[in-house]
Amino acid sequence: MKTALDAILNHLIRVLRVPIRLFQQDRLIQYWGHPPHSDKLIDNRELINQLLLDSSKDFPYLKYLSAQKVIAVISGKNIKYLIGPVTINDSSEKTPVFAQTDDSTYSTEFLFEELNLLQNAIHGSDLQNSDIFINNHLSENKIRNNDAQIARYSSDNQENEFVHNPYDQEVRELRSVTEGNLSALKESIHESYEGSFATLGPTKLRSLKNLAIVDLALLARAAIKGGIDYEQSFTINDQYIRSVEQANNVQDVIALSLQAKIQYTELVHNINYPVEKTKTNLIIKRCKKYIQTHLHNKIHLEKLAKYCNVSEQYLSKIFHNTQQTTVNEYIQREKIEASKRDLIYTDLPINTIALNFAYASTSHYGSVFKRIIGMTPLKYRNTFGKV
Structure with missing residues:
Protein backbone atom coordinates (compact mmCIF):
# COMPACT_ATOMS: atom_id res chain seq x y z
CA MET A 1 0.00 0.00 0.00
CA LYS A 2 1.43 3.35 -1.04
CA THR A 3 2.04 5.95 1.64
CA ALA A 4 2.07 9.75 1.48
CA LEU A 5 5.88 9.56 1.46
CA ASP A 6 5.77 7.24 -1.56
CA ALA A 7 3.58 9.76 -3.37
CA ILE A 8 6.05 12.58 -2.68
CA LEU A 9 9.01 10.48 -3.88
CA ASN A 10 7.14 9.61 -7.08
CA HIS A 11 6.32 13.29 -7.55
CA LEU A 12 9.98 14.30 -7.14
CA ILE A 13 11.33 11.83 -9.69
CA ARG A 14 8.69 12.93 -12.21
CA VAL A 15 9.38 16.62 -11.71
CA LEU A 16 13.17 16.61 -11.31
CA ARG A 17 13.79 13.62 -13.61
CA VAL A 18 16.63 12.30 -11.48
CA PRO A 19 16.77 9.13 -9.39
CA ILE A 20 16.52 9.18 -5.62
CA ARG A 21 18.96 6.84 -3.88
CA LEU A 22 18.05 5.52 -0.44
CA PHE A 23 20.94 4.80 1.93
CA GLN A 24 20.89 3.08 5.29
CA GLN A 25 24.09 3.99 7.08
CA ASP A 26 26.57 3.80 4.18
CA ARG A 27 24.77 1.10 2.17
CA LEU A 28 22.57 1.70 -0.88
CA ILE A 29 19.30 -0.13 -0.21
CA GLN A 30 16.99 1.17 -2.95
CA TYR A 31 16.67 3.25 -6.08
CA TRP A 32 13.51 5.31 -6.36
CA GLY A 33 12.86 5.65 -10.03
CA HIS A 34 14.63 3.78 -12.80
CA PRO A 35 18.35 3.42 -12.02
CA PRO A 36 20.62 4.72 -14.79
CA HIS A 37 22.76 2.31 -16.81
CA SER A 38 25.84 3.88 -15.27
CA ASP A 39 25.65 5.81 -12.01
CA LYS A 40 28.82 7.87 -11.66
CA LEU A 41 27.68 9.13 -8.27
CA ILE A 42 27.49 5.63 -6.78
CA ASP A 43 30.92 4.83 -8.21
CA ASN A 44 32.40 7.80 -6.33
CA ARG A 45 32.58 6.34 -2.82
CA GLU A 46 34.58 9.26 -1.47
CA LEU A 47 31.85 11.71 -2.49
CA ILE A 48 29.09 9.40 -1.20
CA ASN A 49 30.78 9.13 2.20
CA GLN A 50 31.20 12.90 2.39
CA LEU A 51 27.54 13.49 1.49
CA LEU A 52 26.30 11.02 4.10
CA LEU A 53 28.62 12.43 6.76
CA ASP A 54 27.90 16.13 6.16
CA SER A 55 24.12 15.85 5.85
CA SER A 56 21.78 16.97 8.63
CA LYS A 57 18.33 15.96 9.84
CA ASP A 58 17.42 19.60 10.38
CA PHE A 59 17.48 20.73 6.75
CA PRO A 60 18.16 19.49 3.19
CA TYR A 61 21.91 19.45 2.66
CA LEU A 62 23.26 20.73 -0.67
CA LYS A 63 26.51 19.77 -2.33
CA TYR A 64 27.40 21.86 -5.37
CA LEU A 65 29.38 19.87 -7.94
CA SER A 66 29.60 23.02 -10.09
CA ALA A 67 27.88 26.37 -10.38
CA GLN A 68 24.86 24.66 -11.97
CA LYS A 69 24.98 21.08 -10.68
CA VAL A 70 23.80 20.26 -7.17
CA ILE A 71 23.12 17.11 -5.15
CA ALA A 72 20.67 17.23 -2.25
CA VAL A 73 20.63 14.94 0.78
CA ILE A 74 17.60 14.67 3.04
CA SER A 75 18.03 12.67 6.24
CA GLY A 76 15.23 10.62 7.74
CA LYS A 77 15.29 8.61 10.96
CA ASN A 78 17.27 5.69 9.54
CA ILE A 79 17.40 6.49 5.83
CA LYS A 80 19.13 9.18 3.82
CA TYR A 81 17.78 10.26 0.45
CA LEU A 82 20.34 11.35 -2.18
CA ILE A 83 18.66 13.39 -4.92
CA GLY A 84 20.37 14.47 -8.11
CA PRO A 85 22.50 15.86 -9.47
CA VAL A 86 19.95 18.51 -10.49
CA THR A 87 20.77 21.28 -12.97
CA ILE A 88 19.91 24.78 -11.77
CA ASN A 89 19.99 28.00 -13.76
CA ASP A 90 18.87 31.17 -12.02
CA SER A 91 19.38 33.30 -15.14
CA SER A 92 16.05 31.85 -16.24
CA GLU A 93 12.72 32.11 -14.44
CA LYS A 94 11.75 28.68 -15.73
CA THR A 95 10.07 26.70 -12.96
CA PRO A 96 8.28 23.82 -14.67
CA VAL A 97 5.66 21.74 -12.91
CA PHE A 98 6.69 18.68 -14.88
CA ALA A 99 10.00 18.57 -16.73
CA GLN A 100 9.86 17.36 -20.30
CA THR A 101 13.47 16.47 -21.06
CA ASP A 102 16.42 14.91 -19.29
CA ASP A 103 18.43 18.13 -19.49
CA SER A 104 15.77 20.32 -17.83
CA THR A 105 17.01 23.15 -15.65
CA TYR A 106 15.29 24.69 -12.65
CA SER A 107 15.51 27.84 -10.61
CA THR A 108 16.97 27.50 -7.12
CA GLU A 109 13.64 28.65 -5.69
CA PHE A 110 11.78 25.83 -7.45
CA LEU A 111 14.30 23.19 -6.35
CA PHE A 112 14.09 24.35 -2.72
CA GLU A 113 10.29 24.10 -2.79
CA GLU A 114 10.47 20.51 -4.03
CA LEU A 115 13.09 19.50 -1.44
CA ASN A 116 11.02 21.00 1.37
CA LEU A 117 8.08 18.80 0.36
CA LEU A 118 10.10 15.73 1.32
CA GLN A 119 11.89 17.30 4.30
CA ASN A 120 8.67 18.53 5.90
CA ALA A 121 6.83 15.27 5.21
CA ILE A 122 9.55 13.21 6.92
CA HIS A 123 10.01 15.42 9.96
CA GLY A 124 6.65 17.16 10.27
CA SER A 125 8.51 20.45 10.07
CA ASP A 126 7.64 23.70 8.32
CA LEU A 127 10.89 24.70 6.65
CA GLN A 128 10.86 27.59 4.18
CA ASN A 129 13.10 28.09 1.16
CA SER A 130 15.12 30.67 3.07
CA ASP A 131 15.94 28.04 5.73
CA ILE A 132 17.66 25.86 3.13
CA PHE A 133 19.68 28.80 1.86
CA ILE A 134 20.74 30.02 5.31
CA ASN A 135 21.75 26.60 6.60
CA ASN A 136 23.75 25.73 3.49
CA HIS A 137 25.41 29.03 2.70
CA LEU A 138 25.92 30.85 6.02
CA SER A 139 28.30 28.44 7.70
CA GLU A 140 30.59 29.22 10.63
CA ASN A 141 33.63 28.63 8.40
CA LYS A 142 32.45 31.19 5.86
CA ILE A 143 31.79 33.73 8.61
CA ARG A 144 35.27 33.15 10.08
CA ASN A 145 36.88 33.46 6.64
CA ASN A 146 35.05 36.72 6.03
CA ASP A 147 36.16 38.04 9.44
CA ALA A 148 39.76 37.23 8.51
CA GLN A 149 39.42 39.09 5.20
CA ILE A 150 37.97 42.12 7.00
CA ALA A 151 40.91 42.10 9.42
CA ARG A 152 43.41 42.01 6.54
CA TYR A 153 41.56 44.79 4.69
CA SER A 154 41.51 46.95 7.83
CA SER A 155 45.23 46.39 8.34
CA ASP A 156 45.96 47.37 4.72
CA ASN A 157 43.91 50.56 5.12
CA GLN A 158 45.85 51.54 8.23
CA GLU A 159 49.17 50.81 6.56
CA ASN A 160 48.21 52.91 3.52
CA GLU A 161 46.66 55.65 5.71
CA PHE A 162 43.37 55.23 3.87
CA VAL A 163 40.35 57.07 5.33
CA HIS A 164 36.77 56.76 4.07
CA ASN A 165 34.81 59.86 3.16
CA PRO A 166 33.12 61.29 6.29
CA TYR A 273 5.74 72.44 -0.53
CA PRO A 274 2.09 73.16 -1.44
CA VAL A 275 2.80 76.87 -2.03
CA GLU A 276 4.98 75.95 -4.98
CA LYS A 277 2.35 73.49 -6.19
CA THR A 278 -0.37 76.14 -5.94
CA LYS A 279 1.76 78.59 -7.89
CA THR A 280 2.37 75.98 -10.58
CA ASN A 281 -1.33 75.11 -10.76
CA LEU A 282 -2.24 78.78 -11.24
CA ILE A 283 0.26 79.13 -14.08
CA ILE A 284 -1.06 76.00 -15.80
CA LYS A 285 -4.65 77.18 -15.36
CA ARG A 286 -3.80 80.58 -16.87
CA CYS A 287 -1.95 78.90 -19.72
CA LYS A 288 -4.90 76.64 -20.58
CA LYS A 289 -7.31 79.57 -20.43
CA TYR A 290 -5.23 81.47 -22.99
CA ILE A 291 -5.11 78.43 -25.27
CA GLN A 292 -8.89 77.89 -25.10
CA THR A 293 -9.59 81.50 -26.04
CA HIS A 294 -7.10 81.52 -28.92
CA LEU A 295 -7.79 78.20 -30.66
CA HIS A 296 -8.55 80.06 -33.90
CA ASN A 297 -5.18 81.79 -33.82
CA LYS A 298 -1.61 80.61 -34.24
CA ILE A 299 -0.38 80.28 -30.65
CA HIS A 300 3.30 81.04 -30.05
CA LEU A 301 5.08 79.78 -26.93
CA GLU A 302 6.78 83.15 -26.48
CA LYS A 303 3.46 85.02 -26.30
CA LEU A 304 1.91 82.32 -24.11
CA ALA A 305 4.80 82.47 -21.61
CA LYS A 306 4.60 86.26 -21.52
CA TYR A 307 0.87 86.04 -20.77
CA CYS A 308 1.68 83.69 -17.85
CA ASN A 309 4.53 85.95 -16.61
CA VAL A 310 7.15 83.18 -16.79
CA SER A 311 9.97 82.22 -19.13
CA GLU A 312 9.39 79.90 -22.07
CA GLN A 313 11.73 77.31 -20.56
CA TYR A 314 9.98 77.35 -17.18
CA LEU A 315 6.51 77.12 -18.72
CA SER A 316 7.57 74.20 -20.92
CA LYS A 317 9.09 72.40 -17.93
CA ILE A 318 6.17 72.73 -15.49
CA PHE A 319 3.60 72.02 -18.21
CA HIS A 320 5.34 68.79 -19.18
CA ASN A 321 5.85 67.76 -15.53
CA THR A 322 2.21 68.32 -14.57
CA GLN A 323 0.37 67.43 -17.80
CA GLN A 324 2.69 64.70 -19.13
CA THR A 325 2.69 66.33 -22.56
CA THR A 326 4.27 69.32 -24.28
CA VAL A 327 2.59 72.70 -24.66
CA ASN A 328 2.47 72.34 -28.44
CA GLU A 329 0.96 68.86 -28.30
CA TYR A 330 -1.71 70.11 -25.89
CA ILE A 331 -2.53 73.00 -28.25
CA GLN A 332 -2.85 70.64 -31.23
CA ARG A 333 -5.14 68.26 -29.35
CA GLU A 334 -7.38 71.10 -28.18
CA LYS A 335 -7.60 72.51 -31.71
CA ILE A 336 -8.45 69.10 -33.17
CA GLU A 337 -11.03 68.45 -30.44
CA ALA A 338 -12.74 71.77 -31.18
CA SER A 339 -12.60 71.20 -34.94
CA LYS A 340 -14.45 67.89 -34.53
CA ARG A 341 -17.58 69.85 -33.60
CA ASP A 342 -17.40 71.78 -36.87
CA LEU A 343 -16.99 68.55 -38.81
CA ILE A 344 -20.05 67.01 -37.13
CA TYR A 345 -22.47 69.93 -36.83
CA THR A 346 -21.64 72.26 -39.76
CA ASP A 347 -21.31 72.03 -43.52
CA LEU A 348 -18.13 74.08 -43.59
CA PRO A 349 -15.59 72.77 -46.11
CA ILE A 350 -12.63 71.03 -44.51
CA ASN A 351 -10.20 73.58 -45.94
CA THR A 352 -12.22 76.35 -44.26
CA ILE A 353 -12.15 74.52 -40.92
CA ALA A 354 -8.38 74.11 -41.26
CA LEU A 355 -8.02 77.82 -41.95
CA ASN A 356 -10.33 78.74 -39.04
CA PHE A 357 -8.01 76.90 -36.63
CA ALA A 358 -4.91 78.60 -38.06
CA TYR A 359 -3.42 75.61 -39.85
CA ALA A 360 -1.05 76.55 -42.65
CA SER A 361 -2.72 74.13 -45.07
CA THR A 362 -5.50 71.57 -45.33
CA SER A 363 -2.93 68.79 -45.64
CA HIS A 364 -1.22 69.87 -42.41
CA TYR A 365 -4.56 69.92 -40.60
CA GLY A 366 -5.39 66.50 -42.05
CA SER A 367 -2.10 64.92 -40.97
CA VAL A 368 -2.41 66.27 -37.40
CA PHE A 369 -6.06 65.16 -37.23
CA LYS A 370 -5.23 61.62 -38.40
CA ARG A 371 -2.31 61.30 -35.98
CA ILE A 372 -4.48 62.26 -33.00
CA ILE A 373 -7.88 60.78 -33.96
CA GLY A 374 -6.77 57.86 -36.11
CA MET A 375 -8.72 58.78 -39.26
CA THR A 376 -8.91 61.64 -41.76
CA PRO A 377 -11.25 64.62 -41.20
CA LEU A 378 -13.38 63.52 -44.18
CA LYS A 379 -13.80 59.99 -42.85
CA TYR A 380 -14.62 61.37 -39.41
CA ARG A 381 -17.31 63.65 -40.88
CA ASN A 382 -18.78 60.80 -42.94
CA THR A 383 -18.81 58.52 -39.87
CA PHE A 384 -20.10 60.89 -37.19
CA GLY A 385 -21.51 63.89 -39.09
CA LYS A 386 -25.15 64.93 -39.04
CA VAL A 387 -27.45 63.00 -41.34
Missing part, protein backbone atom coordinates in the same frame (compact mmCIF):
# COMPACT_ATOMS: atom_id res chain seq x y z
CA TYR A 167 29.82 59.81 7.42
CA ASP A 168 28.37 63.17 8.50
CA GLN A 169 28.69 64.48 4.94
CA GLU A 170 26.67 61.52 3.70
CA VAL A 171 24.07 62.15 6.40
CA ARG A 172 23.73 65.80 5.36
CA GLU A 173 23.34 64.80 1.73
CA LEU A 174 20.62 62.24 2.44
CA ARG A 175 18.85 64.63 4.82
CA SER A 176 18.74 67.19 2.01
CA VAL A 177 16.95 64.65 -0.18
CA THR A 178 14.48 63.71 2.57
CA GLU A 179 13.71 67.39 3.19
CA GLY A 180 13.52 68.25 -0.51
CA ASN A 181 16.14 70.94 0.08
CA LEU A 182 17.96 71.44 -3.21
CA SER A 183 20.14 74.29 -1.91
CA ALA A 184 21.39 72.19 1.00
CA LEU A 185 22.01 69.28 -1.36
CA LYS A 186 24.19 71.41 -3.64
CA GLU A 187 26.14 72.73 -0.65
CA SER A 188 26.74 69.18 0.53
CA ILE A 189 27.85 68.01 -2.92
CA HIS A 190 30.35 70.87 -3.19
CA GLU A 191 31.85 70.33 0.27
CA SER A 192 35.58 69.75 0.59
CA TYR A 193 36.50 66.97 3.00
CA GLU A 194 39.26 64.55 3.82
CA GLY A 195 38.71 60.95 2.87
CA SER A 196 38.23 58.79 -0.20
CA PHE A 197 35.82 56.30 -1.67
CA ALA A 198 36.79 52.68 -1.19
CA THR A 199 37.82 50.44 -4.09
CA LEU A 200 34.91 48.06 -4.65
CA GLY A 201 35.80 46.51 -7.98
CA PRO A 202 38.63 45.29 -10.21
CA THR A 203 38.62 48.51 -12.30
CA LYS A 204 37.95 52.15 -11.51
CA LEU A 205 34.79 52.09 -13.64
CA ARG A 206 33.43 48.93 -11.98
CA SER A 207 34.28 50.27 -8.54
CA LEU A 208 32.48 53.54 -9.23
CA LYS A 209 29.44 51.68 -10.60
CA ASN A 210 29.24 49.65 -7.38
CA LEU A 211 29.46 52.81 -5.29
CA ALA A 212 26.78 54.49 -7.42
CA ILE A 213 24.42 51.53 -6.98
CA VAL A 214 24.83 51.70 -3.20
CA ASP A 215 24.28 55.46 -3.33
CA LEU A 216 21.13 55.04 -5.44
CA ALA A 217 19.68 52.56 -2.95
CA LEU A 218 20.18 55.06 -0.12
CA LEU A 219 18.70 57.90 -2.20
CA ALA A 220 15.57 55.89 -2.99
CA ARG A 221 14.95 55.25 0.70
CA ALA A 222 15.68 58.85 1.67
CA ALA A 223 13.10 59.98 -0.90
CA ILE A 224 10.51 57.51 0.43
CA LYS A 225 11.13 58.88 3.91
CA GLY A 226 10.51 62.34 2.45
CA GLY A 227 7.09 61.34 1.13
CA ILE A 228 7.65 59.82 -2.32
CA ASP A 229 5.53 56.76 -3.08
CA TYR A 230 7.77 53.74 -2.60
CA GLU A 231 6.82 52.18 -5.95
CA GLN A 232 7.68 55.40 -7.77
CA SER A 233 10.95 55.71 -5.86
CA PHE A 234 12.04 52.13 -6.55
CA THR A 235 11.05 52.40 -10.22
CA ILE A 236 13.25 55.49 -10.60
CA ASN A 237 16.00 53.65 -8.72
CA ASP A 238 15.77 50.61 -11.01
CA GLN A 239 16.10 52.75 -14.13
CA TYR A 240 19.11 54.63 -12.80
CA ILE A 241 20.84 51.37 -11.88
CA ARG A 242 20.25 50.05 -15.40
CA SER A 243 21.70 53.26 -16.82
CA VAL A 244 24.73 53.00 -14.52
CA GLU A 245 25.36 49.43 -15.67
CA GLN A 246 25.21 50.54 -19.31
CA ALA A 247 27.62 53.46 -18.79
CA ASN A 248 30.96 53.13 -20.58
CA ASN A 249 32.99 55.73 -18.71
CA VAL A 250 33.52 57.21 -15.26
CA GLN A 251 32.10 60.63 -16.16
CA ASP A 252 28.72 59.16 -17.16
CA VAL A 253 28.46 57.25 -13.87
CA ILE A 254 29.22 60.40 -11.85
CA ALA A 255 26.69 62.40 -13.89
CA LEU A 256 23.96 59.78 -13.35
CA SER A 257 24.57 59.76 -9.61
CA LEU A 258 24.31 63.57 -9.41
CA GLN A 259 21.23 63.58 -11.63
CA ALA A 260 19.50 61.05 -9.36
CA LYS A 261 20.23 63.14 -6.26
CA ILE A 262 18.75 66.24 -7.86
CA GLN A 263 15.70 64.44 -9.27
CA TYR A 264 14.83 62.77 -5.97
CA THR A 265 15.25 66.06 -4.09
CA GLU A 266 13.04 67.95 -6.54
CA LEU A 267 10.33 65.26 -6.34
CA VAL A 268 10.27 65.45 -2.53
CA HIS A 269 10.23 69.25 -2.69
CA ASN A 270 7.24 69.30 -5.06
CA ILE A 271 5.27 66.97 -2.78
CA ASN A 272 5.97 68.78 0.47
